[in-house]
Amino acid sequence: MKKILSDFIVSENIHLNDHYILLKLTTEAPLPDMLPGQFVEVRIDNTPEVMLRRPISINFVDKANNMLWLLIHLIGKGTFHLGTLRQGDKLNLLFPLGNSFSLPDSGTAPHDKPFLLVGGGAGIAPMLLLGQLLAERGYRPTFLLGARNKEDLFELEQFASYGDVCLSTEDGSLGEKGFVTQHSVLEKQTFARIYSCGPKPMMMAVARYAKFHGIECEVSLENKMACGLGACLCCVEDTKEGNQCVCKEGPVFNINQLKWQI
Amino acid sequence: MADLSIKLGQLDMINPVMTASGTFGYGEEFADLVDLSRIGCIIVKGTTLKHREGNPYPRMAETPQGMLNAVGLQNKGVDYFIQHIYPRLKAIPATFCVNVAGSSIEDYSLAAQMIDDLDHIPAIELNISCPNVKQGGMSFGVKPDCAAEVVAAVRKVYHKTLIVKLSPNVTDIAEIARAVEAEGADAVSLINTLMGMAVDAETRRPLLSTVTGGLSGPAVKPVALRMVWQVAKAVKVPVVGIGGIMNATDAVEFMLAGASAVEIGTANFVDPSVTMKVVDGIDEYLDRHGYKSVREIIGALEV
Numbered sequence: 001m002k003k004i005l006s007d008f009i010v011s012e013n014i015h016l017n018d019h020y021i022l023l024k025l026t027t028e029a030p031l032p033d034m035l036p037g038q039f040v041e042v043r044i045d046n047t048p049e050v051m052l053r054r055p056i057s058i059n060f061v062d063k064a065n066n067m068l069w070l071l072i073h074l075i076g077k078g079t080f081h082l083g084t085l086r087q088g089d090k091l092n093l094l095f096p097l098g099n100s101f102s103l104p105d106s107g108t109a110p111h112d113k114p115f116l117l118v119g120g121g122a123g124i125a126p127m128l129l130l131g132q133l134l135a136e137r138g139y140r141p142t143f144l145l146g147a148r149n150k151e152d153l154f155e156l157e158q159f160a161s162y163g164d165v166c167l168s169t170e171d172g173s174l175g176e177k178g179f180v181t182q183h184s185v186l187e188k189q190t191f192a193r194i195y196s197c198g199p200k201p202m203m204m205a206v207a208r209y210a211k212f213h214g215i216e217c218e219v220s221l222e223n224k225m226a227c228g229l230g231a232c233l234c235c236v237e238d239t240k241e242g243n244q245c246v247c248k249e250g251p252v253f254n255i256n257q258l259k260w261q262i
Numbered sequence: 263m264a265d266l267s268i269k270l271g272q273l274d275m276i277n278p279v280m281t282a283s284g285t286f287g288y289g290e291e292f293a294d295l296v297d298l299s300r301i302g303c304i305i306v307k308g309t310t311l312k313h314r315e316g317n318p319y320p321r322m323a324e325t326p327q328g329m330l331n332a333v334g335l336q337n338k339g340v341d342y343f344i345q346h347i348y349p350r351l352k353a354i355p356a357t358f359c360v361n362v363a364g365s366s367i368e369d370y371s372l373a374a375q376m377i378d379d380l381d382h383i384p385a386i387e388l389n390i391s392c393p394n395v396k397q398g399g400m401s402f403g404v405k406p407d408c409a410a411e412v413v414a415a416v417r418k419v420y421h422k423t424l425i426v427k428l429s430p431n432v433t434d435i436a437e438i439a440r441a442v443e444a445e446g447a448d449a450v451s452l453i454n455t456l457m458g459m460a461v462d463a464e465t466r467r468p469l470l471s472t473v474t475g476g477l478s479g480p481a482v483k484p485v486a487l488r489m490v491w492q493v494a495k496a497v498k499v500p501v502v503g504i505g506g507i508m509n510a511t512d513a514v515e516f517m518l519a520g521a522s523a524v525e526i527g528t529a530n531f532v533d534p535s536v537t538m539k540v541v542d543g544i545d546e547y548l549d550r551h552g553y554k555s556v557r558e559i560i561g562a563l564e565v
Contacts, residue, residue, distance in 0.1 A: 002294050003294040003295055004294070005295050005533075005534060005535055043532065043533070048326070048327065049326055050324070051324060051327060051328065051329065051479060051480070051528075051532055052324050052329060052531055052532065053531070053532065092533075094295075094534060223319060223320075224320055224322055224323075225322070226322055226329065226331075226528075226531040227285070227287075227291075227530065227531045227534070228531075229287065229291040229292065229534065230287060230291050231285065231286055231287030231291040231292070231307075231530070232284065232285060232287075232322075232331070232333070232531060233284075233307075233316065233321070233333045233336050234321045234322035234331060234333060235319075235321075235322070236316070236319055236321065236336070237319065238318065238319065242315060243315055243316060243319075243336055248291075
């Protein structure tokens with residue numbers, strides 16, 4: 001997939017709450033096809049403390065408006081800067097990077113059992129694009145989305161338009177109280193495949209569930225990275241095939257490839 | 263348009279812009295973003311005789327105007343390079359040089375000897391200065407007699423252009439440069455990364471798995487410039503300047519201080535197309551100042 005380096009214009013910077021933004025970016029050239037789980041490397045300009053680009057997963061591609069959505073957790077100096085962007089500001093992106101969640105071939109009959117898409121915190125971001133593409137292929141996925149509280153769960157109507165939505169919050173303010181892995185849907189239903197993105201302890205718990213039930217499971221990692229192109233070898237994950245770049249061989253790995261103690 | 267061509271030993275380059283080992287992969291990773299044929303010389307990832315897994319994660323930490331890395335020379339070894347990577351590089355119309363690293367004199371000379379046979383690799387850069395390898399290159403690069411010994415051994419078996427990459431983690435870098443020049447180095451490149459460290463106060467843990475790592479980026483530029491200046495005065499062979507070069511002005515500064523060419527490293531992570539901008543920017547600088555050739559600015563610093 002051809003890598004592109006180009007300037008985008010901030011169309012909207014929606015402050016969802018005081019620590020999450022939805023950045024809608026537009027560009028002149030038509031956006032190429034992007035795969036669910038892929039990410040962009042955003043250049044952070046005008047901040048002397050931040051030099052390296054920040055990897056941000058692709059939340060959604062609004063093809064009709066040639067717009068790229070990034071759902072961003074404001075968590076450090078780089079993302080704080082993104083929070084300050086205003087409509088019309090320029091942002092340089094390197095994209096699309098990384099592999100993707102593996103999609104079933106189009107034309108294959110949907111399974112009897114649904115796919116489960118588990119997103120936690122900012123990890124819900126790539127699940128929207130994945131859900132959309134699955135829906136386009138005739139699947140109706142189940143989303144299991146978790147956050148600390150209801151203020152940190154976003155885009156729920158859009159998720160609901162692609163599949164069934166189950167929610168967990170740690171404080172019980174929306175959906176079931178507790179972690180995603182404690183959600184009752186995991187006991188009530190069985191799944192054909194599980195995709196997950198979120199904090200590592202959550203993904204490990206999801207992987208444990210998948211392994212126990214013999215379900216194929218893919219997780220998206222977010223090791224600290226520099227180049228995003230597989231050149232600097234900073235972001236490696238220790239896999240069964242040796243050290244692999246999360247930016248190039250990942251960010252999505254089948255749990256059977258990883259050396260996680262689960 | 264000025265003449266940008268530069269010669270290091272027998273290595274002819276169309277311009278003085280090179281890529282620093284470990285920051286540009288094998289060039290292929292950047293092929294969508296950069297015209298590889300417009301880079302003076304692409305120095306590919308550090309290659310050792312045997313496969314190396316490198317250091318555990320985390321290997322990188324961003325620091326003010328810089329970054330620390332502790333990759334530890336992860337590579338698949340020289341055999342793999344020759345069989346699987348070199349055939350692909352041969353097909354790319356660009357100039358490639360291999361960075362050769364090792365942990366013993368035998369390793370260095372065996373790897374260099376094997377690369378000597380590759381028609382499309384006109385030069386090697388001998389990495390005697392990697393800070394991230396245990397009993398590794400560093401020990402060779404920090405003592406003049408050890409540096410001389412490894413360069414002498416490689417010089418015996420390697421017949422093309424031999425660039426030796428120097429460590430800044432020494433008392434007197436000029437002394438090391440003179441020692442490797444005396445053993446037949448065709449050029450010296452400097453600086454490799456400066457040993458550094460970063461700590462997370464909240465978790466009371468180091469940010470790198472190896473605790474210490476190599477600092478690069480704009481933070482090291484003044485140190486690198488100073489060392490290039492000192493070394494250029496101390497040796498007759500060409501000097502390749504490395505250290506925090508982010509744009510053409512930085513590159514020109516290194517050349518004024520005495521560098522015949524420059525390597526772009528960390529900047530490739532910030533702007534993967536930076537090499538093109540540096541080439542164009544040097545050209546623009548030369549035109550603006552009325553120079554006919556880039557060679558006129560080498561060591562042209564007025565003190």
